[in-house]
Every structure is written in C-alpha cells, then in structure tokens.
Amino acid sequence: MREIPREEYLAFRATHPSVVIEGKCVRLQDGGKIPLLQPAEFRLETTTVWSFENRGKWATHRGDYRGNWAPEIPRNLILRKLQELWPQA
Numbered sequence: 003m004r005e006i007p008r009e010e011y012l013a014f015r016a017t018h019p020s021v022v023i024e025g026k027c028v029r030l031q032d033g034g035k036i037p038l039l040q041p042a043e044f045r046l047e048t049t050t051v052w053s054f055e056n057r058g059k060w061a062t063h064r065g066d067y068r069g070n071w072a073p074e075i076p077r078n079l080i081l082r083k084l085q086e087l088w089p090q091a
Contacts, residue, residue: 015030018030041073041074041077044074044077046078046081046082047074047078052074052075052078
C-alpha cells in the first residue's frame with residue numbers, strides 16, 4: 003500500500019470513471035459538492051441488536067458493493083464514544 007499523490011489520482015480519474023471491486027463496478031464520485039453530510043432523521047440505537055431497514059444515503063456512502071457498512075453503524079459508535087468522553091455535550 004502506498005499514498006497516491008493528488009496529481010496521480012487526477013490522472014487516473016481522467017481515464018477511469020469507475021473501478022471494479024469484487025466484480026462490482028463502482029462509479030467514482032465526480033468531486034462535486036456533497037449534498038447531505040448527515041441524515042435528515044437519526045436516532046441513536048438503544049438496543050444490543052441493530053437492524054437498519056434502509057441504509058443511509060448521506061455524505062459519500064454508496065451501497066453498491068458488499069462490505070460497505072451501513073453509515074448508521076459508525077455514526078452510532080462515534081456518538082456513543084463522544085457521549086462517554088463528554089457527557090454534557
């Protein structure tokens with residue numbers, strides 16, 4: 003693994019509109035503005051079993067290929083840790 007310089011990334015993007023991950027073609031973002039950085043409606047999970055009917059569609063999340071977490075999972079974990087570190091927040 004190595005860091006990809008911006009110039010190399012831009013050169014790759016100029017000729018590759020998508021990449022293939024585990025046989026699934028995933029279109030690369032166009033670098034435009036992200037329309038929604040957080041969910042419109044969100045509640046912190048309160049049980050030990052989390053089930054998300056609809057995966058979130060905010061920020062850069064895409065559900066096009068296996069292994070992509072539902073964005074609710076890291077959001078719940080981060081918010082729980084923040085509450086633990088700063089209970090008054």
